[in-house]
Every structure is written in C-alpha cells, then in structure tokens.
Amino acid sequence: MSAALATAAARFGFSATPRLDAEILMAHALGVERNAILLDPDRYAVPATFAALVHRRLNHEPIAYITGTRGFWSIDLAIGPGALVPRADSETLLIAAQAHFAGRSPATILDLGTGPGTLLLAALDEWPAQGLGVDYSPHALAYACANAATLGVTDRAHFIQGSWASAIVGQFDLILANPPYIATAEQLPREVHDHEPHAALFAGSDGLDDYRILAEQLPALIAPGGAAVIEIGSTQxxxxxxxxxxxGLHVALHHDYGGNARAMVATHAPAT
Incomplete structure (x- = not known):
C-alpha cells in the first residue's frame, strides 16, 4: 500500500497536491475514509480498481469527478461532469454573508448560477431559510436536486432552469452568485479546461460579461437590509x-483564505 501510494503520487507531478490525490483515490477504491489509510496504510491490500482511478487522474480529470463527491463548507456534494467543481475559496462568500447578517438569519436566499447547489445548500445548512437556485445547465441542476435530497432540504431548496435572474420576481434577503469570470483567451490548467463546463468558466474577452448582466438585475432583487454576495476573480x-x-449599490470587498480579493458584498446605499 505505501509503495503504491508513493508511486501514484510521483506520477501526479502536475498536481499541486500529488500525495493527497493518491490517498483520496486509494480510500475511494477501498471504500474507506482517508484517515483509515493514514493511520495504518499497510493494513489494506491495494484494490484492483486503484489502477483505473490513477489512469483517470493522469488524464487530468478532477479528483471530485473521479470520486463523485466534494466537501464544501459544512456539507458534502455529489459532483460530476457538467457541473463546476466547488472551490474552497468560494467559502469566502458564506463568511462574508455571515458578517453581513451578524447573528440574524436571512429568511430567503437566491443562488444565481447554483451549479450543483454549492452555495445555496451550504447557506441552507447555515440558516433556517427558504432558498431558490437558478442555473442554465440541466446537468448541473440534476446534481443540485440530488444533493438537496441527500441533505434532506427539498422542502427548503427549490431549483429552476434560467438565465441569471431573468425569470425571477421578488426580493431576497441574501443573493449568492459565482458567475463565470475568466477571459476567453486566458490559459487554464488541463484539469479545468479539458473537463469542467466552459459555460461556467468563461465570460467574454474581459471576463466581465456576466457581471454586466448581474449588476443591472441585482438592485431590484435585494430586500431591505439584505445583500448580494458575488464571487470575483482576484484582479476584478x-x-x-x-x-x-x-x-446605485454600496460595495464592500472580502478576501479569501489566500488573501486574494474574492467576494463583493453589494447592498442598497443607506437612505439619507
């Protein structure tokens, strides 16, 4: 087992976390928690299925697609091709929302571009709210609905197919959005470019196409005292x-775990 992990990790030189990748794949092949093999790696024999998982990773397939799951915030999400892989940096949006509401709870939450339900379902695990997720991709929405069922929140999480807020009427206490923000000419790692949905990544020549749409839609959607929390690229x-x-919105900036600009909190300017 130890030798197999070391060999796989050595082959994953393209990854920022080669040893972790090998351990996660081994645990997945064995059907055990990663901690189990960390505590006693030579307790187990290398399963025959491990080689196929290593081969998929060597094709730069995201670990989350191979294992079919990804942890985010306080929840685990089913994930696969056609849905954007949740990133830890996106948790910045939830931290920013916590700061805005400061101990009170939003009653209504809207997640624009919900993907597999990432931000909405994490927020519903945080607050006893009603939520609506919108996405243009039926593949992503299928994962979102399945994740809501697994988490037992189908009575509070609702999903519709649509383009941003074009079909939305009403106001929400908390609006979350992680739109595409990569310029079309930007080079991405193979793991992202070759496998994740381009519609969830690219946003025109300057990466700002979807922000232009959202900026016009948000003022009518933010309830009094509420906020829209939007993910951005680190230079945007x-x-x-x-x-x-x-x-006419008031804007505050929040930084991610690495100190990069990551979330904009937009609110109605206070009345004078």
Whole structure:
C-alpha cells in the first residue's frame, strides 16, 4: 500500500497536491475514509480498481469527478461532469454573508448560477431559510436536486432552469452568485479546461460579461437590509465595483483564505 501510494503520487507531478490525490483515490477504491489509510496504510491490500482511478487522474480529470463527491463548507456534494467543481475559496462568500447578517438569519436566499447547489445548500445548512437556485445547465441542476435530497432540504431548496435572474420576481434577503469570470483567451490548467463546463468558466474577452448582466438585475432583487454576495476573480475588484456602484449599490470587498480579493458584498446605499 505505501509503495503504491508513493508511486501514484510521483506520477501526479502536475498536481499541486500529488500525495493527497493518491490517498483520496486509494480510500475511494477501498471504500474507506482517508484517515483509515493514514493511520495504518499497510493494513489494506491495494484494490484492483486503484489502477483505473490513477489512469483517470493522469488524464487530468478532477479528483471530485473521479470520486463523485466534494466537501464544501459544512456539507458534502455529489459532483460530476457538467457541473463546476466547488472551490474552497468560494467559502469566502458564506463568511462574508455571515458578517453581513451578524447573528440574524436571512429568511430567503437566491443562488444565481447554483451549479450543483454549492452555495445555496451550504447557506441552507447555515440558516433556517427558504432558498431558490437558478442555473442554465440541466446537468448541473440534476446534481443540485440530488444533493438537496441527500441533505434532506427539498422542502427548503427549490431549483429552476434560467438565465441569471431573468425569470425571477421578488426580493431576497441574501443573493449568492459565482458567475463565470475568466477571459476567453486566458490559459487554464488541463484539469479545468479539458473537463469542467466552459459555460461556467468563461465570460467574454474581459471576463466581465456576466457581471454586466448581474449588476443591472441585482438592485431590484435585494430586500431591505439584505445583500448580494458575488464571487470575483482576484484582479476584478475595481471593474466589478464600478459596475455595481453604477447601479446605485454600496460595495464592500472580502478576501479569501489566500488573501486574494474574492467576494463583493453589494447592498442598497443607506437612505439619507
């Protein structure tokens, strides 16, 4: 077992976490928690299915697609091709939302571009709210609905297919959005470019196409005292701030675990 893990990790040189990748795949092949093999790796024989998992990873397939699951915030999500893999940096949006509500609970939550339900379902695990997730991709929505069922929140999580908020009427206490924000000419790792849905990644020549749409839609959607929390690329705070402020919104910036600009909190400017 130890030798197999070391050999696999050595072959995953393209990964930022080669040893972790090998351990996760081995645990998945064995059907045990990763901690089990960390505590006593030579307790187990290497399963025959491990080689096929290593081969998939060598094709730069995301670990989450291979195992079919990804942990995010306080929940685990089923994930696969056609849905964007949740990133730890996106948890910044939930931290920013916690800071805005400061001990009170949003009653209604809207997640625009929900994907496999990532932000909405994490928020519903945090607060006893009613939530609505919107996504253009039927593949992503299928994962979202399955995840809501697994988490036991189908009475509080509802999903519709649509393009941003074009079909939404009403106001929400908390609006979450992780739109595509990568410029079309930008180079991405094979793991992302070759496997994840491009519609969830790319947003025009400057990466701002979807922010332009959202900025116009958000003012009518934010309830009094509420907030829209939007993920951005690490260099996009100035242009996204300008787009939101042009719509009369007040904007605050939050940084991710690595200190990069990551979330914009948009609220209605206080009445004077």
């Amino acid at each position: 705070a100035p242009p996204v701030t300008a787009l939101l402020q042009a719509q």
